Each structure stands twice: as C-alpha cells, then as structure tokens.
Amino acid sequence: MTSGSQDQNERPYYAALYEHDLTDIPEPISKILEAYSGIPHGEQKEHILKLRNRAYEAHPYPCLGRFRFLELDLSTHPLYNEYVLPRLKEGNGQSGPIFLDLGTCLGQDLRKLIYDGVNPQQLYGADLVPAFIDAGYELFKDKGKFPPDHFVCPADVFDMSSGNKLSTMDGKADIVQAAAVFHLFDMEQQLAVARRCMRLLKKVPETRCLVLGGQAGNVNAKERVRAYGAKQYWHNEESWRKLWEEICSEEEFRDVVKRVVVQAELRERTMVLPLYGVSKMPPYKKRKLSHNSSSSEESDHEEVAVREDGEDVGDQPSTTEKEAESKTFQELGLIDQLCEACEQLGYKKPTPIQAQSIPLALQGRDIIGLAETGSGKTAAFVLPILQALMEKQQVLHSLILAPTRELAYQIGENISALGAFIGVKKAVLVGGVDMMPQAIALGKKPHIIVATPGRLLDHLENTKGFSLRQLKFLVMDEADRMLDLDFGAILEKILKNVPKEGRRTFLFSATMSSKIESLQRAGLSNPVRVSVSRDKYQTVEKLKQSFYLIPHKHKDIWLVHVLNKFAGQTGIIFTRTVNEAQRLFIMLKALGFSSVPIHGQLSQNARLEALNKFRAKSKNLLVATDVAARGLDIPSMDLVINYDLPDSSKTYVHRVGRTARAGKSGVAISMVTQYDAELWLRIEHALGKKIENHDYDAEKGEAMVFANSVSEAQKTATLEMKDLHENRGKKGATLRNTRGKKTVVKRRRDEMDADVG
Numbered sequence: 001m002t003s004g005s006q007d008q009n010e011r012p013y014y015a016a017l018y019e020h021d022l023t024d025i026p027e028p029i030s031k032i033l034e035a036y037s038g039i040p041h042g043e044q045k046e047h048i049l050k051l052r053n054r055a056y057e058a059h060p061y062p063c064l065g066r067f068r069f070l071e072l073d074l075s076t077h078p079l080y081n082e083y084v085l086p087r088l089k090e091g092n093g094q095s096g097p098i099f100l101d102l103g104t105c106l107g108q109d110l111r112k113l114i115y116d117g118v119n120p121q122q123l124y125g126a127d128l129v130p131a132f133i134d135a136g137y138e139l140f141k142d143k144g145k146f147p148p149d150h151f152v153c154p155a156d157v158f159d160m161s162s163g164n165k166l167s168t169m170d171g172k173a174d175i176v177q178a179a180a181v182f183h184l185f186d187m188e189q190q191l192a193v194a195r196r197c198m199r200l201l202k203k204v205p206e207t208r209c210l211v212l213g214g215q216a217g218n219v220n221a222k223e224r225v226r227a228y229g230a231k232q233y234w235h236n237e238e239s240w241r242k243l244w245e246e247i248c249s250e251e252e253f254r255d256v257v258k259r260v261v262v263q264a265e266l267r268e269r270t271m272v273l274p275l276y277g278v279s280k281m282p283p284y285k286k287r288k289l290s291h292n293s294s295s296s297e298e299s300d301h302e303e304v305a306v307r308e309d310g311e312d313v314g315d316q317p318s319t320t321e322k323e324a325e326s327k328t329f330q331e332l333g334l335i336d337q338l339c340e341a342c343e344q345l346g347y348k349k350p351t352p353i354q355a356q357s358i359p360l361a362l363q364g365r366d367i368i369g370l371a372e373t374g375s376g377k378t379a380a381f382v383l384p385i386l387q388a389l390m391e392k393q394q395v396l397h398s399l400i401l402a403p404t405r406e407l408a409y410q411i412g413e414n415i416s417a418l419g420a421f422i423g424v425k426k427a428v429l430v431g432g433v434d435m436m437p438q439a440i441a442l443g444k445k446p447h448i449i450v451a452t453p454g455r456l457l458d459h460l461e462n463t464k465g466f467s468l469r470q471l472k473f474l475v476m477d478e479a480d481r482m483l484d485l486d487f488g489a490i491l492e493k494i495l496k497n498v499p500k501e502g503r504r505t506f507l508f509s510a511t512m513s514s515k516i517e518s519l520q521r522a523g524l525s526n527p528v529r530v531s532v533s534r535d536k537y538q539t540v541e542k543l544k545q546s547f548y549l550i551p552h553k554h555k556d557i558w559l560v561h562v563l564n565k566f567a568g569q570t571g572i573i574f575t576r577t578v579n580e581a582q583r584l585f586i587m588l589k590a591l592g593f594s595s596v597p598i599h600g601q602l603s604q605n606a607r608l609e610a611l612n613k614f615r616a617k618s619k620n621l622l623v624a625t626d627v628a629a630r631g632l633d634i635p636s637m638d639l640v641i642n643y644d645l646p647d648s649s650k651t652y653v654h655r656v657g658r659t660a661r662a663g664k665s666g667v668a669i670s671m672v673t674q675y676d677a678e679l680w681l682r683i684e685h686a687l688g689k690k691i692e693n694h695d696y697d698a699e700k701g702e703a704m705v706f707a708n709s710v711s712e713a714q715k716t717a718t719l720e721m722k723d724l725h726e727n728r729g730k731k732g733a734t735l736r737n738t739r740g741k742k743t744v745v746k747r748r749r750d751e752m753d754a755d756v757g
C-alpha cells in the first residue's frame, strides 16, 4: 500500500485499461439506439466507431487542459456506498466540480449516480460516447434531473442514421462540448500529450490514478502503458479494488474525498464554479504561485520549479541595461551592412531585447532571451548570426528551428531582409509541401536553414549529402514550445546530428519555460539569460485587454456584435478547434464579413494563401486555431478576439501578442462563458492583473439585434460543414484527410508543425 507521505516523485504511475471495445452494447441502450436510428443491434457498433472517429478527428485534443481528478472513478471505490455517495448527495446544489469518469461504457457511472440520487448538475464528465448522448438523454430526462438546455459530450455528436453532426438534441437541449466546458483530459488521444499529463499528475498530490482508455481514438493503450512502465490494471471490479488499495489507503481516501471532492475546495480554487446559468464572476483573488501550488497549468509548474530550485543560468549584469538600451545598432557592435539593412527596414534604434542581447551574442555567449511579443526578438538572434557569417563564411552555418511552418517562412523573410546587403543564402524546410524543391535548395549550399523539426529530420535522414556537422549556431525560436514534449523525440534526434562542441545556442521566446532539464536538452553552454520582461507572462503595455462574460449559447451573436463594433479593422479570431475555426469562417462569410480561415487541416498552400490575403489586406479577418498563435508578425493587426479561450496563459500571451507589436497599440477581447470562469481566472492570475470586464447587460440589447441573422448564418455553416466533412480528403476538398490508414496510430512527424489546434 502506498503511504500518504511518500514522496510525490517516487509515486508510481498507475493505469487502468478498458479492454472492452464496444463489444457489447447493453440494454436498454441498444434498443433506444435502434428506435432512434433504425440501425439494428448487430450494426450499431460499426456505426458508432465511424462516428466516434469523425468526432475525434474534428477534435484532436478534445479535452486538453486543466484537470484535477483524471477519470478518478469514485464510484468504483469500495467505500463508494458508505462514504462517497452520501456526501455527494449532501453536497447537492452546493458543491463545486466533481470529476468522475462518467463515460466508460456508455455513461453507466453517470446513470448509476443519477439513480443513486445525485444531482447530475454537479457532475463533470469526460468521456461519454457521442452517439449515445441522444439515447442517454432519454434515460436521464425521465429522472427529471438533467439540466434542461444543455447536454455535455466530449466532442461532436452525430445522428446515427444520417451521420449528420448535431448541434442540438432535436430542440430539446444544446449540445455542449466537454472540451469547451471542462477541459478534462482525454488520455487516449496522443502519446506526447499523455506523457505531459503524467508529469502534471505527479504535481497534483491528490491525483493518484491515471486511467487510459483502450478504446477511444483507436490506439493501443497497452503499448502506451508499457512505454511509461506503468502498472497495469484491467477494468473489472477486482482490478479496481486492487488499484484503489494500492494507490490510496482508506484513511487517505476519506481525506481526499473530504478535502477535495465533497467540499470542492480544490487547492487553488477560489470559487465555486456553477455549471449552469452563471451570471457573475466571483471576485478576483490574487494568489502567489508557490512550488506547492496545484495549478494544473504545466507552464506555471515548470517556471515555479525553476525559480525555487535556482537557475543554472547567469543573469546579465543589470547595471548595463540602461546604457545598452540607449545605444545605436553601430554602438552595439554591428557591421555597417547590417546597420544599413536595419535602417532600410525602418528600425531607428535597437529594441531593448536587441540592445541587451546583441552585444552578448557578439561576445560569443549562449543566450536565453525573454522579451514581450512583437519586441524584435527575431532580429535579436538573426543579426549576430549574420555578423558571424560575415566574419567567416560557411555553408550550413546556422540552423533556426520554429514550431510552425508560417513562422519558419516569416523568419526566412526576415533573414533575407536583414541580410540583404551581405548576400546571405537561406533555405526554409517545412512540412506539408514537396521535399524535392527543398532538397534542391539544400544542394545550393545555403548559409542558414530555417526549419520546423519534423521536416528537418526527414531531410537529415533522406537528403543525400545534407549534414549539420559543421553547424555554428543553433537557434530555437519560441523555445519553450520547441522544448516541450511534443517535439521531444524529434528534437533529440536533431540534436544528435549537430555538433556539441564549438556550436552556439540561442533560445528565444516571450514566455520561457526554463526548466533546467529542458535547457540542458538544448545543449546550452554557460548561457546568459537576457530578460526584458518584468514578468514571465507580461503583455505589452499598449495592448488594451478586456473580456465579455456571456452565456455560451450567445457566443456567435456576441462575436458578430464585437466585429461590428470594430468594423473595418483588421483582426484575428482564435478558436480552440479546427472545426470551430472553419465553422466561424463560413458563418462570417454568410454574414458578409471578409475573412479567411487558417488551421492545421488546410493544405499548406491554402494556409499560405490565407495569410497572404490577410497580409495584403484583401481580407481583414483571420479565423485561426493556435497554429497562428505564436510568432506571426502582421504589423497592421488591430484586434485579437479570443472566441474560445486558449488552454493556457502562455498561449493567451502569444495570441494577444499578435497585436500591439513593435510599439503600436492594439486591442484584445476575450469571450468568457459560464464554462470558462475557472480558466479565465487562471489566465488573469498568471497575468497578475485584473482585466477589464465589459458590461454585458449594457450591451445586450445592441448585440441581440444580430440574433436572427446569426441564426440563419449558423444554419448555413452547419450545412457547409457537413459537406466539408463528407468530402474531406477528396480531390479539391478544403479539409485534408489526416486519418489515412497509416496515420491513425502514428502521426507522421512531418505533421508536427501543422497540427496545432
């Protein structure tokens, strides 16, 4: 039995696997499904799997985000009847979120709880099988307990017989995606994400159990569990009992239930988060993050851990900061050709990050550079590289890695502009386009390579004669993203192909995760940390941030209201999912707005075309997933709208940083619904300031004027989305088919840079 005082880091991982893969659709569900869809019992499974795949395809990360209890299925605990249930009942109507595994095997646990008399308004579910929602509704509604106008599901819900995506339960209830509501975590979706989740779990003392589903997403959970070296359990009563025994003594369990579940006083929670009908936000409380904070945001943990453990990187001498910042490019030590290029680009004087890091870079130091979005970090690392190249010309001299394709292209353009007077040759290697022209570009012996990691590795492995053995500079832009686990394995391989000695390393970002292990992975040598941000989540002063607290069902109307207020301005609208980005684009088009979508399910050409149209101002709105959150520099951007909140404060900083760049002002508006309250508080907390709240009531009348036209446009969007999904992957289709036979289990590395959002 695990002792309560056991060191968190030593606590073993646990995994319980659900072996049954919808082999048995139990009564009365099967009957209800048949009555609804006309599909006989024997064919139901196949249908469901198909629809479920579609749903997961549209939401590759359905539930990524914050969590406390990860499918910690209390109802399987031996003390459930004696201890959990009475308290759940007691807490009816008062307690905060309770995370239970509601989904396993057709939501039976939810049913059980409802039959046991627990008010489901308190339950937060992660894993209901979409196709069963409708049937489930029927079951639950007789109990008179289920909230009348919402139904929560993990991803999209489809009509069984027609395959159409549903947005309402036949007028009975709105279907709300669990991802938008709970941000629970669906372990099955992606190995790297699951691993990250493991790390997080270790930091949440109350969470003892990790459950991987063996069924959803069609991946082999057993393999994953083996990869983690986790203990394995199977989903039956006996194994649950063993699992519970091992992870948690009775005493501990009582304690956990009491402290965390029943009272819902999750350690950092300052509020009770009612699920339905929130009209007011709870008061903002500023809390200091500490090592023991149970914030679920990975980045917060990482940063805190470093601060408390002490950095192994030196800080630059602060006395020189002011002096450095008043210098010209010449005075920083840059050669005339580079100063001239800066002048041509309209750079009158160095920005603070340039002023502080360029002299250190010219002295030969490795640098970790942290500065606000839009503060000129690109030139801060490109200029010293160009100068080094001028001093000693060499092919394949520098490698700059970026997390997304568009950013890589943009850095490439910066290199050409800054190196205009020195004849620098560069090659940009990114996924989603033919490798051959890139191989030809490599054959022309470029000085600098700008690449996304997956495609770079493809070239290292497949392009004859291409080697980075002579590399002098390695740069990671958006370094915190590059060093996070998603890129882990690929980065490791790339690092094996670059020299360890005699190579300099620059890491730059606006939000740096400086966890020591990560930095060590990047192979820094005696780095100096140049930080011009006062705060790790600092946003630019000239950025006016605000939010609307609105009911979820009015989001579209409110978006249109906000866009009307800012009519004619240039803006980017961020959504959490590809589907939502595409749907909003269609809806806005139907309403006469001039917009383009950009997300990972479009072909690379379509993505570039979208950006070009936007840059050329032939379209003034970009509807984007987080693929556009980092690095993109579009000087004319007036407005950022978070239609969906981002899943972390880091991403918030990057998203809103698409405006108010290079000293300009900008506006960022977030739409916060009743389901986002906790996440929003977390973001505010990380920013360390209170964001202005618009008066919903004051603007409601004005906004609701759009209700009818929005409703019509929504219908158009629903129909078009259906077509898009039906045609996806076909010749000329808008959406790519990312789930070809070979890609179901293993995503091609080439896709790494495409798949944000």
Ligand SMILES: Nc1ncnc2c1ncn2[C@@H]1O[C@H](COP(=O)(O)OP(=O)(O)OP(=O)(O)O)[C@@H](O)[C@H]1O
Pocket: 345, 346, 347, 348, 349, 350, 351, 354, 371, 372, 373, 374, 375, 376, 377, 378, 379, 509, 510, 630, 631, 632, 633, 635, 657, 658, 661, 662
């Ligand atoms: N010294 C300078 N003076 C004026 N403008 C500059 C200067 N240096 C860079 N810029 C401009 O500032 C804008 C933002 O620069 P850049 O894209 O490098 O920002 P960043 O710090 O990398 O932002 P992000 O964190 O969002 O990636 C660009 O349009 C760039 O041309």
